[in-house]
Amino acid sequence: MQKVDDIKPCYPLFRQDEYKESLANKKAKFEEGHAADKVQEIFNWTTTMEYRELNFQREALTVNPAKACQPLGAVLCALGFEKTLPYVHGSQGCVAYFRTYFNRHFREPVSCVSDSMTEDAAVFGGQKNMIDGLENAKAMYKPEMIAVSTTCMAEVIGDDLNAFITNTKKAGGVPMDYPTPYAHTPSFVGSHVTGWDNMFEGIMRYFTLNTMDDKEVGKNGKINIVPGFESYLGNYRVIHRMLDEMGVEHTMLSDPTEVLDTPADGEFRMYAGGTKLDEVKDAPNAKNTFLLQPMQLEKTKKYVETTWKHEVPKMVIPMGLESTDEFLMKVSEVTGKE
Numbered sequence: 222m223q224k225v226d227d228i229k230p231c232y233p234l235f236r237q238d239e240y241k242e243s244l245a246n247k248k249a250k251f252e253e254g255h256a257a258d259k260v261q262e263i264f265n266w267t268t269t270m271e272y273r274e275l276n277f278q279r280e281a282l283t284v285n286p287a288k289a290c291q292p293l294g295a296v297l298c299a300l301g302f303e304k305t306l307p308y309v310h311g312s313q314g315c316v317a318y319f320r321t322y323f324n325r326h327f328r329e330p331v332s333c334v335s336d337s338m339t340e341d342a343a344v345f346g347g348q349k350n351m352i353d354g355l356e357n358a359k360a361m362y363k364p365e366m367i368a369v370s371t372t373c374m375a376e377v378i379g380d381d382l383n384a385f386i387t388n389t390k391k392a393g394g395v396p397m398d399y400p401t402p403y404a405h406t407p408s409f410v411g412s413h414v415t416g417w418d419n420m421f422e423g424i425m426r427y428f429t430l431n432t433m434d435d436k437e438v439g440k441n442g443k444i445n446i447v448p449g450f451e452s453y454l455g456n457y458r459v460i461h462r463m464l465d466e467m468g469v470e471h472t473m474l475s476d477p478t479e480v481l482d483t484p485a486d487g488e489f490r491m492y493a494g495g496t497k498l499d500e501v502k503d504a505p506n507a508k509n510t511f512l513l514q515p516m517q518l519e520k521t522k523k524y525v526e527t528t529w530k531h532e533v534p535k536m537v538i539p540m541g542l543e544s545t546d547e548f549l550m551k552v553s554e555v556t557g558k559e
């Protein structure tokens with residue numbers, strides 16, 4: 222704590238026990254990081270001849286792989302749900318970047334709003350922006366769900382999404398029962414894939430955490446497919462096709478194939494396709510949940526295993542013949558279909 226007669230600058234301040242504890246808690250609870258001994262073990266391995274030889278055997282190498290920020294992943298995740306408007310609490314420039322990035326890749330307009338925090342909000346907090354922003358976004362674009370994520374600015378000043386959204390509802394900006402899942406997506410931790418994971422977990426938590434009493438694993442006879450940050454729409458389609466041909470009933474949890482590939486017939490569609498909210502509510506009743514990019518979905522895995530009680534199958538990304546075979550064999554094992 223700062224005392225008025227003894228204000229410390231950041232360096233000595235962050236060395237106080239209180240801050241050390243707070244940073245350690247943040248790391249343990251929110252960063253999904255590996256234990257210090259595991260990090261040290263991997264570091265030691267990278268200094269061995271075995272590692273050097275493996276490196277020399279590489280035929281393809283990416284130095285500084287493309288890495289975007291967390292809310293970009295959160296926006297892609299939100300776009301995959303029916304009539305959902307991604308809403309970013311923070312600066313407008315960040316959202317312009319996300320939209321441009323997706324426009325260029327998908328060649329589609331990408332609907333996403335921000336509450337345009339500026340200098341005053343950076344000093345006094347962005348609650349006012351959130352109250353106006355949620356109300357305006359709902360009134361103007363008429364989504365059935367608004368999925369809220371954050372930019373660096375809101376995270377640096379420590380804006381509390383749960384409190385802000387609750388206060389917006391209390392102020393009458395949006396109805397109390399209006400779906401507003403959220404995820405804190407600070408870009409100084411992780412990358413776009415972490416943001417996707419955080420937003421997905423936020424949406425699942427919103428719709429299923431308090432409604433687990435009547436849920437039963439396997440009740441709906443389906444399997445859940447969680448794609449993770451997947452920007453090639455053909456991959457979603459081929460997975461649907463393969464599972465349909467096997468007769469496997471499934472729910473793709475976050476499916477942006479329609480909204481990011483609307484027909485060029487002159488009509489703008491702000492919302493198209495996407496996973497239905499009823500399917501999200503029914504997801505815990507599935508036989509199992511397949512995480513297609515398991516390394517990137519740690520938070521989701523933890524939630525699905527502890528809250529839905531699904532035994533998430535161990536697998537690698539179904540990329541290439543061998544891994545795709547492995548994925549389909551796992552599906553066959555779980556469902557009994559061939």
Ligand code: SF4
Pocket residue numbers: 290291292314315318371372373374408
């Ligand atoms: S890294 Fe932070 S400031 Fe930069 S675009 Fe992403 S959210 Fe915005």
